[in-house]
Amino acid sequence: xxxxxxxxxxxxxxxxxxxxxxxxxxxxxxxxxxxxxxxxxxxxxxxxxxxxxxxxxxxxxxxxxxxxxxxxxxxxxxxxxxxxxxxxxxxxxxxxxxxxxxxxxxxxxxxxxxxxxxxxxxxxxxxxxxxxxxxxxxxxxxxxxxxxxxxxxxxxxxxxxxxxxxxxxxxxxxxxxxxxxxxxxxxxxxxxxxxxxxxxxxxxxxxxxxxxxxxxxxxxxxxxxxxxxxxxxxxxxxxxxxxxxxxxxxxxxxxxxxxxxxxxxxxxxxxxxxxxxxxxxxxxxxxxxxxxxxxxxxxxxxxxxxxxxxxxxxxxxxxxxxxxxxxxxxxxxxxxxxxxxxxxxxxxxxxxxxxxxxxxxxxxxxxxxxxxxxxxxxxxxxxxxxxxxxxxxxxxxxxxxxxxxxx
Numbered sequence: 001x002x003x004x005x006x007x008x009x010x011x012x013x014x015x016x017x018x019x020x021x022x023x024x025x026x027x028x029x030x031x032x033x034x035x036x037x038x039x040x041x042x043x044x045x046x047x048x049x050x051x052x053x054x055x056x057x058x059x060x061x062x063x064x065x066x067x068x069x070x071x072x073x074x075x076x077x078x079x080x081x082x083x084x085x086x087x088x089x090x091x092x093x094x095x096x097x098x099x100x101x102x103x104x105x106x107x108x109x110x111x112x113x114x115x116x117x118x119x120x121x122x123x124x125x126x127x128x129x130x131x132x133x134x135x136x137x138x139x140x141x142x143x144x145x146x147x148x149x150x151x152x153x154x155x156x157x158x159x160x161x162x163x164x165x166x167x168x169x170x171x172x173x174x175x176x177x178x179x180x181x182x183x184x185x186x187x188x189x190x191x192x193x194x195x196x197x198x199x200x201x202x203x204x205x206x207x208x209x210x211x212x213x214x215x216x217x218x219x220x221x222x223x224x225x226x227x228x229x230x231x232x233x234x235x236x237x238x239x240x241x242x243x244x245x246x247x248x249x250x251x252x253x254x255x256x257x258x259x260x261x262x263x264x265x266x267x268x269x270x271x272x273x274x275x276x277x278x279x280x281x282x283x284x285x286x287x288x289x290x291x292x293x294x295x296x297x298x299x300x301x302x303x304x305x306x307x308x309x310x311x312x313x314x315x316x317x318x319x320x321x322x323x324x325x326x327x328x329x330x331x332x333x334x335x336x337x338x339x340x341x342x343x344x345x346x347x348x349x350x351x352x353x354x355x356x357x358x359x360x361x362x363x364x365x366x367x368x369x370x371x372x373x374x375x376x377x378x379x380x381x382x383x384x385x386x387x388x389x390x391x392x393x394x395x396x397x398x399x400x401x402x403x404x405x406x407x
Contacts, residue, residue, distance in 0.1 A: 053242030116158035129166035197325030251321030266306035
């Protein structure tokens with residue numbers, strides 16, 4: 001008990017020190033400038049803006065993925081620098097992410113920022129991607145009510161159903177009824193869903209549904225299905241659906257040891273050169289990352305060196321850390337191990353440096369023993385070139401580490 005308290009105090013001091021550093025050392029793009037947040041109607045002259053489908057929202061092409069951010073001064077600096085849209089979710093940092101955003105925006109003009117959150121992540125069967133039979137409108141409503149309270153807001157600008165990857169899930173009636181209800185009540189201005197896998201199919205389904213305002217989709221230079229996905233995105237944009245890109249950094253690093261970072265600016269430019277992508281939510285955890293993302297806002301030209309950094313002609317043969325969740329591995333494993341979820345956890349730990357989220361992802365599978373430990377030869381051949389058995393044995397160790405030791 002004493003050790004737990006000691007760890008809690010240590011983490012508190014660490015977080016406080018981080019906040020003080022952020023407050024004292026302003027990034028160069030804020031020095032000498034007003035720290036006033038831009039309003040929706042007050043554009044920055046040097047930023048590229050795009051309309052988010054038929055929503056009427058006109059946003060800078062770079063928004064902020066807040067998922068891994070823990071420093072409120074970083075979020076405040078992003079808003080002061082002209083970023084308008086903040087993306088979070090009910091489950092990020094066990095709710096602390098929404099609470100932090102609520103503290104940052106509580107004294108700001110409500111028209112100066114756009115907040116999106118997500119509900120319903122643990123409501124689907126992991127094997128089928130379909131919603132469980134016990135899920136109702138109230139299931140989503142309870143999560144959303146908590147999220148609004150954490151954020152300190154009477155409404156969010158965009159509300160997503162989290163992580164759809166099956167066509168049937170797009171047409172799930174309780175989910176659609178819930179979104180229709182909160183939109184009618186004015187608690188969500190616009191509604192949509194997020195997708196991390198099988199993206200083209202669910203985007204096509206959304207076009208057919210003619211119901212969703214916004215789609216948040218994985219989109220990056222390493223996806224093997226990117227040609228198919230680009231076509232689906234173009235059709236959705238033509239239908240008036242707002243398109244927001246995530247996972248633009250494709251795992252952040254080329255290597256587990258973090259010695260070869262993916263060129264942040266180049267990867268972001270690649271995604272945003274597609275004009276059917278209206279904005280993006282790269283994750284930001286440092287002021288250096290924020291400054292780099294801001295620098296992309298006015299010029300999307302990929303230099304020869306940046307193209308070389310992305311290995312565009314060979315990126316799909318380089319393993320890296322990004323798993324596109326294609327599911328081709330599932331049928332190959334004789335033990336039916338949920339390989340995509342392990343690979344996502346691995347990326348969270350080694351790419352995002354978020355071991356807490358990695359452990360949470362592992363725990364969702366209810367692992368009772370160490371997978372792959374009894375296999376001497378792995379029969380799975382990953383389309384991304386991953387050493388599947390090696391990565392699973394590596395990341396599975398994280399499951400039993402006490403949470404207070406994780407970041």
